Structure formats: structure tokens, C-alpha cells
Amino acid sequence: MEDFTNFICFQLGASARKIQNYYNNLFKPYGITLGQSFILMALLQREGLNIGGLAEKLMLDNSALTGLVDRLEKEDLVQRRVDPEDRRAYLIYMTDKGRELAHTVYALVDQFNQQLRGMLGEEQQEGIKLLLKSLS
Amino acid sequence: MEDFTNFICFQLGASARKIQNYYNNLFKPYGITLGQSFILMALLQREGLNIGGLAEKLMLDNSALTGLVDRLEKEDLVQRRVDPEDRRAYLIYMTDKGRELAHTVYALVDQFNQQLRGMLGEEQQEGIKLLLKSLS
DNA sequence: TATAGTTATTTGACATGTAAAATAATTTAA
DNA sequence: TTAAATTATTTTACATGTCAAATAACTATA
Numbered sequence: 001m002e003d004f005t006n007f008i009c010f011q012l013g014a015s016a017r018k019i020q021n022y023y024n025n026l027f028k029p030y031g032i033t034l035g036q037s038f039i040l041m042a043l044l045q046r047e048g049l050n051i052g053g054l055a056e057k058l059m060l061d062n063s064a065l066t067g068l069v070d071r072l073e074k075e076d077l078v079q080r081r082v083d084p085e086d087r088r089a090y091l092i093y094m095t096d097k098g099r100e101l102a103h104t105v106y107a108l109v110d111q112f113n114q115q116l117r118g119m120l121g122e123e124q125q126e127g128i129k130l131l132l133k134s135l136s
Numbered sequence: 137m138e139d140f141t142n143f144i145c146f147q148l149g150a151s152a153r154k155i156q157n158y159y160n161n162l163f164k165p166y167g168i169t170l171g172q173s174f175i176l177m178a179l180l181q182r183e184g185l186n187i188g189g190l191a192e193k194l195m196l197d198n199s200a201l202t203g204l205v206d207r208l209e210k211e212d213l214v215q216r217r218v219d220p221e222d223r224r225a226y227l228i229y230m231t232d233k234g235r236e237l238a239h240t241v242y243a244l245v246d247q248f249n250q251q252l253r254g255m256l257g258e259e260q261q262e263g264i265k266l267l268l269k270s271l272s
Numbered sequence: 273t274a275t276a277g278t279t280a281t282t283t284g285a286c287a288t289g290t291a292a293a294a295t296a297a298t299t300t301a302a
Numbered sequence: 303t304t305a306a307a308t309t310a311t312t313t314t315a316c317a318t319g320t321c322a323a324a325t326a327a328c329t330a331t332a
Contacts, residue, residue: 012148017289018195020145088328123257131256131260203287222309226310
């Protein structure tokens with residue numbers, strides 16, 4: 001019987017956790033987490049996304065975004081503004097402070113990402129991409 | 137600027153989440169989660185591990201095990217027994233019910249694992265293994 | 273236009289994970 | 303042998319994530 005630690009579900013979960021912990025430690029001086037940084041980076045691409053748009057981009061449940069945005073808002077990194085076209089929805093904008101931090105964390109994420117890519121061959125990187133696509 | 141959804145941290149995290157959700161749904165009829173199933177599968181290999189041993193095998197913090205074992209114990213799937221050689225420690229054993237479920241979930245995990253392996257080439261599977269090892 | 277059905281977001285309940293502090297037992301060393 | 307250091311586990315506080323239900327606003331239709 002094969003050791004369950006060889007199963008993809010286990011290895012992927014453990015790797016994801018380790019990477020997340022690495023980044024969370026790296027970001028500690030900035031008072032932010034990897035998950036929160038994804039929001040900032042999403043807003044760097046396109047500001048004024050709403051909760052649903054962020055959830056889709058981050059591949060998370062809408063309700064997960066509520067808490068993430070709450071914490072960023074509490075740190076004065078983003079703001080919710082009522083969508084003038086749809087009063088149910090909030091559009092999310094960065095503050096100046098948030099935008100500045102967004103650039104900082106982007107650089108940090110990118111940097112370790114290149115290290116991770118160095119550990120993997122081209123094809124293996126494709127494998128992860130493919131896996132995610134197949135699962136979506 | 138590269139889209140952060142192409143970063144390995146993002147893709148690995150999202151894939152891990154999707155796989156976890158898949159299994160958690162699959163296991164719903166059994167009242168168990170993927171994380172809990174890892175404990176059962178670890179005990180199937182070697183019964184009587186203590187919390188620390190389980191944590192090491194599962195690559196989790198000791199304190200994460202407390203809750204996981206609590207829930208399994210509440211469902212009468214495992215039991216804590218004081219280690220006769222060290223009264224600080226508990227040795228974890230499965231109940232008959234737990235052992236039976238362990239076999240069932242092992243088969244289910246194995247089955248979808250083979251599907252996942254089918255999506256990836258040999259080399260890509262090695263990549264994930266290598267990544268985890270490099271991060272450990 | 274009233275109403276029924278959708279949609280965006282939040283809330284609440286729960287499982288998971290980390291980190292740091294608390295407990296309790298074991299080990300080491302003076 | 304007693305005190306100090308270490309070790310196993312739990313607890314607490316918090317961030318994350320899912321799911322289902324609640325709100326509130328929009329849309330379509332009779």
C-alpha cells in the first residue's frame with residue numbers, strides 16, 4: 001500500500017502550506033499576508049474590481065473576500081466604495097499607502113517565485129498550470 | 137508586469153484548495169475531511185503514533201493535531217491512550233470503526249490520485265515531489 | 273406597477289492552520 | 303536529590319476557507 005504522503009493531494013497541500021508560510025514570514029514586517037497581497041496585486045492590474053470580481057480572480061468564494069477586504073480596509077490599504085451603478089456592490093480601490101505596498105509585495109513575490117521556478121524545469125511549471133486548469 | 141495568477145505560490149495554493157474541496161465533498165457521506173483522513177491513513181501504516189509523530193508525518197504543527205484528533209475522537213474513530221512510558225504523551229489508536237473507514241478513504245484517495253497522475257506526466261509528478269523536498 | 277426571481281454581499285457556523293504562551297511531565301546537572 | 307532546562311501536549315488568539323442562510327438591491331414578467 002502506497003504511502004499517502006506520496007499522493008498528489010498531500011504533496012500539493014504541504015508544498016502550498018510551506019510556500020504560504022514562507023511568504024507570510026517575509027511579509028510580517030509589512031503587516032500583511034500572502035492572501036491579502038493577492039488582492040493588492042489584483043487591484044494593481046485593475047482597480048475598482050468588486051468583491052465578486054476579486055473572488056473570481058483569486059479563485060475563492062465570495063465570502064472569503066469579505067474578511068480579506070475587511071482586514072485590508074482596517075489597515076487603510078484599500079477602500080470599499082458603493083458602486084454607483086449597482087447599490088448592492090462595492091468597488092474596491094487602493095489607498096496611496098496600499099498602492100505603494102502593492103508594488104513592494106509584488107517585487108517580493110516575484111523574487112521568490114523566480115527561485116521556485118529555478119527549482120523546477122519548464123515542463124514541471126507547465127504541469128502545475130495544467131493541473132490548475134484541469135481542476136477549474 | 138506578470139499576472140500574479142501565474143506565480144507558483146498562487147497556482148499551487150489554488151490547486152491544493154480545489155483538490156481538497158473535491159475530496160471533502162467526496163468524503164461528506166463519511167463525515168470526515170481530507171485532513172482527518174491523513175491521520176487515519178498514517179495510523180493504518182503504524183498505529184500508536186503520538187501527536188508529535190503524526191504532526192511530523194503530516195508536516196503540520198503539533199497544535200494542529202490537537203483539533204484534528206479531537207474531532208476524530210468525538211466521532212469515535214480514534215482514541216488517545218496515555219503513553220505508559222511517558223505520561224506527557226498520548227498514543228493514538230484507531231477504533232474498529234476508524235480502521236474500517238481508513239481502508240475506505242484510502243481507496244477513494246488512491247482512486248482520484250490516479251486520475252490526477254493521469255493529468256500529469258512522470259516528470260511533472262517528480263517536480264511536485266522535488267518541490268516539497270526542496271521546501272522542507 | 274406589483275411581485276417573483278435573480279444577484280451582490282455579508283453573516284454565522286465550522287474546519288483548518290500558525291504562533292506564542294501555558295501545563296505538566298521528563299531529563300539533566302549541580 | 304533538588305533545581306533548571308527540555309519536551310509533549312494543549313490552549314488562546316487570529317487568519318483563512320467553505321457552505322448555507324440572511325439582506326438588500328436589481329431585473330423581469332404578469
